[in-house]
Amino acid sequence: xxxVDEFRDGAIARxxxxxxxxxxLPDRQYRLMEFCGGHTHAIxxxxxxxxxxxxxxxIHGPGCPVCVLPKGRIDNAIALVxxxxxxxxxxxxxxxxxxSAQMSxxxxxxxxxxxxxxxxxxxxxxxxxxxxxxxxxxxxxxxETTTPPTAIAIRQARAEGLNNFxxxxxxxxxxxxxxTILQAEGGASAHIDGILGPSxxxxxxxxxxxxxxxxxxxxxxxxxxxxxLDVMQSTLMLIRQLNAGTxxxxxxxxxxxxxxxxxKAQQLMAEVFELRPTFEWRGLGMLAQSALKIRHEFADLDxxxxxxxxAITTADVKGCLCxxxxxxxxxxxxxxxxxxxxxxxxPMGACMVSSEGACAAYWSYGRFRRETTKQEVAA
Amino acid sequence: MKRPYxxxxxxxxxxxxxxxxxxxxxxxxxxxxxxxxxxxNELLRQYNDQASFTVPDGRMVISTDAHVIAPLFFPGGxxxxxxxxxxxxxxxxxxxxxLYLTAAFILEEGLPLAELERIVASMAAASRQAxxxxxxxxxxxxxxxKGDGVFITTTGIGMVPAGVNISGDQARPGDAIILSGSIGxxxxxxxxxxxxxxxxxxxxxxSAALHxxxxxxxxxxxxxxxxxxxxxxxxxxxxNELTLQSGVGMLLDxxxxxxxxxxxxxxxxxxxxxxxxANEGKLICICAATDADALLAAMRKHPLGRDAAIIGHVIxxxxxxxxxxxxxxxxxxxxxxxxxxxxxxx
Numbered sequence: 001x002x003x004v005d006e007f008r009d010g011a012i013a014r015x016x017x018x019x020x021x022x023x024x025l026p027d028r029q030y031r032l033m034e035f036c037g038g039h040t041h042a043i044x045x046x047x048x049x050x051x052x053x054x055x056x057x058x059i060h061g062p063g064c065p066v067c068v069l070p071k072g073r074i075d076n077a078i079a080l081v082x083x084x085x086x087x088x089x090x091x092x093x094x095x096x097x098x099x100s101a102q103m104s105x106x107x108x109x110x111x112x113x114x115x116x117x118x119x120x121x122x123x124x125x126x127x128x129x130x131x132x133x134x135x136x137x138x139x140x141x142x143x144e145t146t147t148p149p150t151a152i153a154i155r156q157a158r159a160e161g162l163n164n165f166x167x168x169x170x171x172x173x174x175x176x177x178x179x180t181i182l183q184a185e186g187g188a189s190a191h192i193d194g195i196l197g198p199s200x201x202x203x204x205x206x207x208x209x210x211x212x213x214x215x216x217x218x219x220x221x222x223x224x225x226x227x228x229l230d231v232m233q234s235t236l237m238l239i240r241q242l243n244a245g246t247x248x249x250x251x252x253x254x255x256x257x258x259x260x261x262x263x264k265a266q267q268l269m270a271e272v273f274e275l276r277p278t279f280e281w282r283g284l285g286m287l288a289q290s291a292l293k294i295r296h297e298f299a300d301l302d303x304x305x306x307x308x309x310x311a312i313t314t315a316d317v318k319g320c321l322c323x324x325x326x327x328x329x330x331x332x333x334x335x336x337x338x339x340x341x342x343x344x345x346x347p348m349g350a351c352m353v354s355s356e357g358a359c360a361a362y363w364s365y366g367r368f369r370r371e372t373t374k375q376e377v378a379a
Numbered sequence: 380m381k382r383p384y385x386x387x388x389x390x391x392x393x394x395x396x397x398x399x400x401x402x403x404x405x406x407x408x409x410x411x412x413x414x415x416x417x418x419x420n421e422l423l424r425q426y427n428d429q430a431s432f433t434v435p436d437g438r439m440v441i442s443t444d445a446h447v448i449a450p451l452f453f454p455g456g457x458x459x460x461x462x463x464x465x466x467x468x469x470x471x472x473x474x475x476x477x478l479y480l481t482a483a484f485i486l487e488e489g490l491p492l493a494e495l496e497r498i499v500a501s502m503a504a505a506s507r508q509a510x511x512x513x514x515x516x517x518x519x520x521x522x523x524x525k526g527d528g529v530f531i532t533t534t535g536i537g538m539v540p541a542g543v544n545i546s547g548d549q550a551r552p553g554d555a556i557i558l559s560g561s562i563g564x565x566x567x568x569x570x571x572x573x574x575x576x577x578x579x580x581x582x583x584x585x586s587a588a589l590h591x592x593x594x595x596x597x598x599x600x601x602x603x604x605x606x607x608x609x610x611x612x613x614x615x616x617x618x619n620e621l622t623l624q625s626g627v628g629m630l631l632d633x634x635x636x637x638x639x640x641x642x643x644x645x646x647x648x649x650x651x652x653x654x655x656x657a658n659e660g661k662l663i664c665i666c667a668a669t670d671a672d673a674l675l676a677a678m679r680k681h682p683l684g685r686d687a688a689i690i691g692h693v694i695x696x697x698x699x700x701x702x703x704x705x706x707x708x709x710x711x712x713x714x715x716x717x718x719x720x721x722x723x724x725x
Contacts, residue, residue: 010705010706010707013707014708017708045705045711046707046711047705047707047708047709049709050708050709051709343717344717355650364712364714364717365711365714
């Protein structure tokens with residue numbers, strides 16, 4: 001398939017693997033954090049790790065919006081359905097994520113809640129137009145990538161006078177999360193030599209948004225696409241920087257990402273959203289100025305105002321290592337719950353259920369990876 | 380035989396109501412003018428509560444399948460043709476020659492009679508084309524809101540030819556795994572026609588009855604080890620079922636698995652994996668490696684096996700995993716489908 005196959009070519013991968021093996025210095029380790037779940041899944045789905053030398057390892061980052069959403073926010077959404085009888089429109093990723101008391105949106109739906117999976121904010125608006133007698137809430141989630149479509153939906157609802165529509169906003173920002181991980185490095189986070197930076201997010205905010213990684217923390221960052229060759233090329237770029245002792249922001253994903261990003265989308269976001277003083281991230285805790293709320297001017301379309309939603313703080317299941325995994329401190333296989341009580345069919349934490357979660361990637365693609373695999377591939 | 384009603388059903392404007400399931404005259408008329416009219420065969424025309432027939436000696440198989448699908452009509456088929464193909468395929472995956480079908484309909488009050496007739500006509504056409512008649516059935520009506528238009532359950536019986544012993548527990552290390560054609564066509568065709576996800580595609584469901592393909596394969600190699608149609612859960616889930624049943628592992632070659640570019644494109648767009656997308660006209664055959672070439676040649680001669688390919692082989696593995704050599708050069712596990720495959724946010 002055009003525009004995809006070019007970035008999954010096995011022959012090029014082998015050549016790149018050879019170059020990486022030749023470039024990586026044998027006497028040092030390269031601990032690279034792939035920030036996004038999209039990268040994690042590309043690494044596992046295509047077997048990228050098998051093509052890396054022993055001393056180049058990937059640490060999985062917190063870039064999975066479903067994984068970092070605190071449980072309390074899902075409890076909030078379930079309460080909307082059960083107490084206010086709203087039609088809740090959600091992206092499919094959230095539907096099986098565990099909430100408190102062994103609930104999930106899927107179970108709330110089975111109990112009679114009107115929860116509908118949508119593919120875009122436009123679907124949610126469509127549902128609101130079709131049910132003028134019902135309150136319709138869009139469960140907005142995601143990093144900067146999915147924020148502009150939410151902004152558009154809010155503006156459209158305002159323009160149309162769609163009074164039965166509102167948005168439960170859970171949009172969060174990537175740079176504060178990255179800063180938290182780098183600040184805590186060595187203690188509460190893993191040691192990171194370099195970062196494979198977000199791809200889709202960067203189409204919106206641009207590569208310069210990560211300048212602080214290099215300037216403040218002297219950690220090189222390469223914006224990397226989600227295809228496996230993107231991941232490998234970016235890895236090579238990071239290795240070259242580390243060998244040279246430089247730390248700059250580079251952009252491998254030039255076919256989409258620019259330095260300044262998408263200004264129109266940024267303006268749209270600024271018009272509809274403002275920064276929350278602080279917001280809870282699952283695994284990372286309370287992070288200042290890390291999330292968006294709907295501006296006062298659009299408060300009538302904010303579900304948190306309309307339904308007077310309380311702040312709910314709920315602890316994760318005891319023994320769940322998701323917080324350490326999201327900080328890169330542990331691998332999913334270090335968790336005692338992994339594969340025993342926590343499986344995709346019966347997830348204890350969001351990382352096991354999200355399509356971008358590290359635990360799901362380990363479970364689906366690599367839970368019994370044999371030590372011999374690498375040699376077999378090399379042979 | 381004169382039937383006890385003078386005015387014909389208004390199929391163009393009428394709809395199903397509770398009297399059509401009450402056991403009275405309205406129900407008899409619905410059965411007569413829609414079901415018997417389209418399925419028409421000698422056994423059905425006896426108007427008994429059961430069909431009675433003589434069977435040859437040998438091993439008989441029986442299979443039943445409930446069909447619920449939204450939308451009822453999709454590119455390349457509808458719930459009617461699907462309910463015939465699905466059960467014929469379940470019967471013939473034992474190597475059996477399917478003989479008869481039964482059909483039970485649960486109709487939702489308000490279903491337009493024209494839609495019902497279109498479904499039944501399509502079902503009758505599929506059954507005639509396959510040479511497997513629907514010989515008895517049942518109809519119930521549920522109140523509006525308690526069904527999804529129509530649910531159809533079909534049961535099929537068939538006879539296994541002497542000397543054929545196909546079962547999911549027969550896969551052995553070294554066996555070849557053959558797939559009859561491209562994967563994901565049905566699932567993506569159905570998804571593309573869902574109301575809230577309309578995207579333009581020329582994709583058609585692959586819904587088809589596979590018994591003649593199976594018969595042509597058995598002619599060449601009666602000693603096929605396993606046959607299964609990778610329906611819900613797709614190729615990945617079906618292969619996992621077989622590894623568990625046979626106590627083996629499998630190693631697939633991603634490059635050898637046929638996927639149409641339009642299926643691949645739609646999957647990329649929605650974040651789905653074609654390995655997990657449903658098929659309704661494909662089969663997986665596991666056979667001794669020495670039989671593989673002859674079987675492959677026979678399959679490729681049949682219209683439903685034109686794109687058949689050897690996609691991997693069975694290996695010994697205590698974990699009973701399906702693994703895949705990726706086209707990219709690595710290796711990954713191909714796991715069971717967890718829950719429903721859901722499109723991703725970003």
